[in-house]
Amino acid sequence: PPLVHKAFRSWRGDERVYIGPLRDASESPDRQLSISGIGRLNASLVEQLDGGLGDLLHYGDAISMAHSIEARVPFLDYRLVEFCIRLPGEYKFRAGRGKAVLREAVKKLVPAEILDNRKKLGFPTPIARWFREQPENTVYPVLRSETCRRRGIFSPAEMESAIAQHVAGKQDFSSNIYRWLLTELWFQEFIDQRPAARHDWSAPDAKRMAEVAAA
Secondary structure, three states, X not given: OHHHHHHHHHHHHHHHHEOOHHHHHOOOHHHHOOOOOOHHHHHHHHHHHHHOHHHHHHHHHHHHHHOOOOOOOHHHOHHHHHXXXXXXXXXXXXXXXXXXXHHHHHOOOOOHHHHOOOOOOOOOOOHHHHHHHOHHHHXXXXXXXXXXXXXXXXXXXXXXXXXXXXXXXXXXXXXXXXXXXXHHHHHHHHHOOOOOOOOOOOOOHHHHHHHHHHO
């Protein structure tokens, strides 16, 4: 299914590039996401609940309030969350599509063109285009730096291969590249104990970056 294929591609991008302890941490989901009694799919969902939900709620609140929109998140009622976590995986993922039980529950209330629409987006930022069209100002200064190469957490050859495929438009590795950038900048900031490099938005390429974002 497309959703599984996309997730596997993203995981493979990280699994190839990381070496040492980070390689162990990005091991196969079959082993990494094994929480006794709830299965791999539910284990993955619990991990997302614990690791990413707080950020998403913060983004949603900040963006909605910035535009004077009062947003509500009714699916976060703790009783509903506890019920959904206990549901078997087949109620959540069926025939390659997520939210199976929700789609079934509202199919008489929601038009098919909405219910079957796969093009749901959160708050997208055009990082894929930025990394592809301006790698010399976004990706290369950090991931090609001598500091990054000497750190011993990335395989330079595998990372260069993934970046080259992305820049050439052969495959979208933007999510992976974004994670690698954040990882290296985090190391610079907190392990090296020196301020991570800041991008100079007064540079001549800033106008071009803004044009790309607006396109």
